[in-house]
Amino acid sequence: MMKYSHPIHxxxxxxxxxxxxxxxxxxFCLPIxxxxxxxxxxxxxxxxxxxxxxxxTTRILDTYITPEQFSGTGFSYLNIRERVKDNRRWNTITxxxxxxxxxxxxxxxxxxLEGSYNLYWGYYxxxxxxxxRLHLQTGGVLNACLGxxxxxxxxxxxxxxxxxxxxxxxxxxTYDLTLWQQRFVIRYELNLPLMGMMFSPNYGQSYYEIFSLxxxxxxxxxxxxxxxxxxxxxxxxxWQASKRWTVRVGYLGNYQQTAVNNLKQHVYTHRLxxxxxxxxxx
Amino acid sequence: MIPLSFLICLLxxxxxxxxxxxxxxxxxxxxxxxxxxxxxxxxxxxxYKQHEYGLDWLEVYNKYNVRAREGVNKQQxxxxxxxxxxxxxxxxxxxxxxxxxxxYWRWHEDYPTNFSDTLLRRYLGTDYRIAGxxxxxxxxxxxxxxxxxxxxxxxGESNLDEVFKYLAFCNGLxxxxxxxxxxxxxxxxxxxxxFCQEKTLVGYIQHKTGKRHNEFSPMEPQYIEPSSRLRWHxxxxxxxxxxxxxxxxxxxxxxxxxxxxxxxxxxxxxxxxLPFTNTLPNGWTVRFSACPTYDxxxxxxxxxxxxxxxxxxxxxxxxxxxxxxxxxxxxxxxx
Numbered sequence: 001m002m003k004y005s006h007p008i009h010x011x012x013x014x015x016x017x018x019x020x021x022x023x024x025x026x027x028f029c030l031p032i033x034x035x036x037x038x039x040x041x042x043x044x045x046x047x048x049x050x051x052x053x054x055x056x057t058t059r060i061l062d063t064y065i066t067p068e069q070f071s072g073t074g075f076s077y078l079n080i081r082e083r084v085k086d087n088r089r090w091n092t093i094t095x096x097x098x099x100x101x102x103x104x105x106x107x108x109x110x111x112x113l114e115g116s117y118n119l120y121w122g123y124y125x126x127x128x129x130x131x132x133r134l135h136l137q138t139g140g141v142l143n144a145c146l147g148x149x150x151x152x153x154x155x156x157x158x159x160x161x162x163x164x165x166x167x168x169x170x171x172x173x174t175y176d177l178t179l180w181q182q183r184f185v186i187r188y189e190l191n192l193p194l195m196g197m198m199f200s201p202n203y204g205q206s207y208y209e210i211f212s213l214x215x216x217x218x219x220x221x222x223x224x225x226x227x228x229x230x231x232x233x234x235x236x237x238x239w240q241a242s243k244r245w246t247v248r249v250g251y252l253g254n255y256q257q258t259a260v261n262n263l264k265q266h267v268y269t270h271r272l273x274x275x276x277x278x279x280x281x282x
Numbered sequence: 283m284i285p286l287s288f289l290i291c292l293l294x295x296x297x298x299x300x301x302x303x304x305x306x307x308x309x310x311x312x313x314x315x316x317x318x319x320x321x322x323x324x325x326x327x328x329x330y331k332q333h334e335y336g337l338d339w340l341e342v343y344n345k346y347n348v349r350a351r352e353g354v355n356k357q358q359x360x361x362x363x364x365x366x367x368x369x370x371x372x373x374x375x376x377x378x379x380x381x382x383x384x385x386y387w388r389w390h391e392d393y394p395t396n397f398s399d400t401l402l403r404r405y406l407g408t409d410y411r412i413a414g415x416x417x418x419x420x421x422x423x424x425x426x427x428x429x430x431x432x433x434x435x436x437x438g439e440s441n442l443d444e445v446f447k448y449l450a451f452c453n454g455l456x457x458x459x460x461x462x463x464x465x466x467x468x469x470x471x472x473x474x475x476x477f478c479q480e481k482t483l484v485g486y487i488q489h490k491t492g493k494r495h496n497e498f499s500p501m502e503p504q505y506i507e508p509s510s511r512l513r514w515h516x517x518x519x520x521x522x523x524x525x526x527x528x529x530x531x532x533x534x535x536x537x538x539x540x541x542x543x544x545x546x547x548x549x550x551x552x553x554x555x556l557p558f559t560n561t562l563p564n565g566w567t568v569r570f571s572a573c574p575t576y577d578x579x580x581x582x583x584x585x586x587x588x589x590x591x592x593x594x595x596x597x598x599x600x601x602x603x604x605x606x607x608x609x610x611x612x613x614x615x616x617x
Binding site: 061063065066067068069105106107108109110151153154155156157158202203204205206208209212213215217229257258259261262264265266 | 299300301302303304305308316319320324326380467468487489490491492493497499502504556557558559560561562563564565566567569572573
């Protein structure tokens with residue numbers, strides 16, 4: 001028998017406060033994106049390509065399908081491409097994240113499958129501090145998400161489609177250190193919610209009504225950090241094995257959640273990552 | 283200097299709240315609360331059924347809450363839940379466990395079936411044709427006969443082309459859907475489009491927009507457009523009984539809009555709500571009506587559609603090996 005678990009309610013007040021805090025940052029970032037695009041595409045000096053695989057837990061709630069929560073194991077593939085320009089303050093990072101999970105409810109009778117693809121395209125300004133050992137980057141990330149949830153046992157409304165675009169303020173810090181004559185890099189990346197758009201059926205609306213009859217009812221929903229407080233963070237440790245190759249281990253946490261059309265959804269993924277970073281010099 | 287925007291981004295993620303929902307404990311009381319709440323927030327016929335027979339869902343809570351206590355075993359709990367759900371008098375409301383399916387089938391079990399497999403075999407014989415889920419033949423008086431027993435079984439456009447090509451020279455068509463308990467609405471619409479001569483308003487649909495019993499979207503019209511392939515223009519007798527339910531009930535709703543179609547037999551079983559499913563803490567699945575549909579006059583068809591000609595199977599005809607409803611339909615089409 002399961003113990004009663006208390007609900008955690010949305011901290012709307014804190015979220016509103018946070019959204020106001022990000023508005024000046026948006027204003028700060030966006031004009032500079034336009035200014036720097038030309039110089040970036042003209043002569044990139046180097047690119048790093050990182051491929052990581054991850055395994056870990058997934059927790060799912062989707063009240064369109066059922067009020068029950070699901071948990072289980074998931075796998076991720078993460079590819080990060082970072083364009084670095086020497087002596088430049090700006091760089092771009094593109095990340096492709098693929099997730100697949102199989103989860104069960106607490107009774108073990110119901111299985112829910114989850115799959116998603118997330119594209120993150122980020123543009124960052126860089127600061128080098130502490131004798132070039134500490135690097136700080138801040139900017140904005142455009143995220144596009146496509147995915148699905150599928151209840152293996154439901155005969156009606158078994159699936160939920162997920163589609164969203166988000167703009168997320170982002171920060172990255174990297175710290176170079178040398179231990180036992182080996183070079184290591186600690187990297188932390190944080191993406192926070194600000195605004196976006198997402199697809200959602202209305203509270204009791206069937207997919208038959210949306211797609212067969214073509215009836216629209218608030219199915220494209222503007223989102224903010226209040227109703228879609230998505231957070232994503234990565235912390236990794238790199239060990240430079242050679243000039244070209246680096247081994248990376250770390251953690252990826254992607255906490256996607258929405259409350260729109262009187263429906264609640266969250267997909268929390270926690271992944272332990274391992275992979276390699278390859279430096280591509282041009 | 284460390285930029286301000288960087289410091290803002292380093293605010294801990296816990297500042298942003300979690301979106302979560304109330305989880306009831308996996309106990310008899312917890313499962314009862316979860317089930318009652320799922321129906322309370324999602325079921326779509328509360329107001330209509332309160333008007334029809336005085337359904338009061340809060341009263342139902344008080345009546346069954348005292349029975350779902352610690353100490354009841356899972357079979358007893360299942361029985362309590364099934365009894366509670368039966369108060370909704372809805373064939374789309376089911377409770378599924380590993381050991382039983384809870385159901386309310388009085389919408390057809392309390393009435394004569396008006397259908398006989400034995401008689402069907404007499405009419406179809408052994409040399410009938412099969413196209414997808416359709417069984418069909420030409421009867422002696424040059425009336426086409428098509429039997430479709432479930433909209434869960436698919437039909438392709440080429441199946442329909444072949445059927446209507448074969449029956450093209452018949453004087454009329456008997457479309458027998460007795461015993462058809464529903465299935466995919468798309469199959470029903472695909473078949474109905476073969477009898478449609480112009481874009482026709484056939485009904486309305488709406489859905490819940492919130493948890494309260496009366497929170498609904500506006501009624502959206504449902505249209506059927508004529509099929510661009512072979513269509514049937516002659517008379518049609520659509521045979522129905524009390525087992526015609528859900529998508530089959532919707533099919534009758536659509537066919538009733540076409541002037542060359544007459545409904546013959548018994549009242550349909552109803553089931554006009556599109557069903558959804560949810561699960562309980564103990565892993566049982568509950569199905570319920572979530573989106574109401576209406577006929578073209580915005581009237582409820584949850585409790586069935588009356589035929590144009592009410593005809594039942596008579597014992598005398600049965601003994602003579604005759605299906606009274608088919609025989610009536612044959613006469614009607616000849617006239």
